[in-house]
Amino acid sequence: MKINKFYIVRALTKVSITRKVALFFARLNSKETHTSYNETVFDDLDISEAQKDLRKQGYAFGVSLPQDVIAEILAFCKENETIVDFDKTRKTIISLEDETNHIGAANYKYTSTYQKCEAIRKIAHDPKVVAIAKEYLGCSPKFVGSQMWWSYPKLNDKGDKIETPLYGYHYDIDDLKFVKLFIYLNDVDMERGPHVIIGETHKSKNLFEIKNRRISDDVAEQRYRNKVNIITGKAGTGFFEDTFCYHKGMHPNKRRLLLQFEYAVNDFGNHDNE
Numbered sequence: 001m002k003i004n005k006f007y008i009v010r011a012l013t014k015v016s017i018t019r020k021v022a023l024f025f026a027r028l029n030s031k032e033t034h035t036s037y038n039e040t041v042f043d044d045l046d047i048s049e050a051q052k053d054l055r056k057q058g059y060a061f062g063v064s065l066p067q068d069v070i071a072e073i074l075a076f077c078k079e080n081e082t083i084v085d086f087d088k089t090r091k092t093i094i095s096l097e098d099e100t101n102h103i104g105a106a107n108y109k110y111t112s113t114y115q116k117c118e119a120i121r122k123i124a125h126d127p128k129v130v131a132i133a134k135e136y137l138g139c140s141p142k143f144v145g146s147q148m149w150w151s152y153p154k155l156n157d158k159g160d161k162i163e164t165p166l167y168g169y170h171y172d173i174d175d176l177k178f179v180k181l182f183i184y185l186n187d188v189d190m191e192r193g194p195h196v197i198i199g200e201t202h203k204s205k206n207l208f209e210i211k212n213r214r215i216s217d218d219v220a221e222q223r224y225r226n227k228v229n230i231i232t233g234k235a236g237t238g239f240f241e242d243t244f245c246y247h248k249g250m251h252p253n254k255r256r257l258l259l260q261f262e263y264a265v266n267d268f269g270n271h272d273n274e
């Protein structure tokens with residue numbers, strides 16, 4: 001029987017002590033596979049401030065993507081199809097001008113963004129981003145991939161919003177240690193499904209947390225009230241996050257476009273750089 005390394009890593013990651021031991025050995029074996037470009041697009045990003053916040057809270061602000069880079073990425077969106085609700089056989093172009101003009105799905109995801117979009121590659125290899133990932137992971141980061149998608153409300157046949165795990169609290173177990181960079185590509189207010197992080201839940205998991213990778217809004221409110229951080233911001237606003245934290249995208253009333261990059265100790269090929 002073939003044992004899948006990814007599933008072993010998932011099990012080890014949930015428990016603090018096994019995670020620490022496995023991380024120690026993984027770091028010893030890590031090799032540099034992801035290069036940094038010479039120039040940053042994030043002039044104002046303070047590396048040491050971001051590293052400190054990320055370690056302490058599980059997230060860090062200070063990322064602002066310049067307008068010209070946003071424009072380049074939006075030009076890519078205008079020309080490229082998206083996959084509809086994770087079904088690779090269904091594809092559509094999303095209009096940038098008219099947000100009501102779509103086919104009623106909740107998720108529209110671009111594919112191979114790293115391969116096809118120069119501006120996205122520039123961010124993936126940005127020296128400040130790579131330095132922050134490297135310090136956080138404690139070794140040379142593997143670039144797991146970039147993803148970009150539109151989130152729309154999930155509606156029933158009558159056009160009413162319905163409950164969906166797509167917009168519920170959960171934590172990721174993508175590796176022993178990993179970190180993501182999120183960037184909003186449109187203005188995101190409370191109507192547009194802001195990302196929500198429960199701070200300081202990234203370090204270790206207690207028994208309740210080990211058993212409950214997904215939690216309801218009520219449980220989140222009861223257990224972590226003071227640690228819930230709702231992130232709104234203008235297009236270009238970005239943040240680093242260890243999504244081993246509980247987090248979610250709020251169920252939007254209006255669409256949101258998000259760009260995401262992931263770095264990890266190991267790359268299990270799960271994202272296919274899409």
Ligand SMILES: O=C(O)CCC(=O)C(=O)O
Pocket residue numbers: 151172194195196243247248249250258260
């Ligand atoms: O859409 C969001 O804000 C949440 C994304 C998310 O859950 C993830 O990237 O793990």
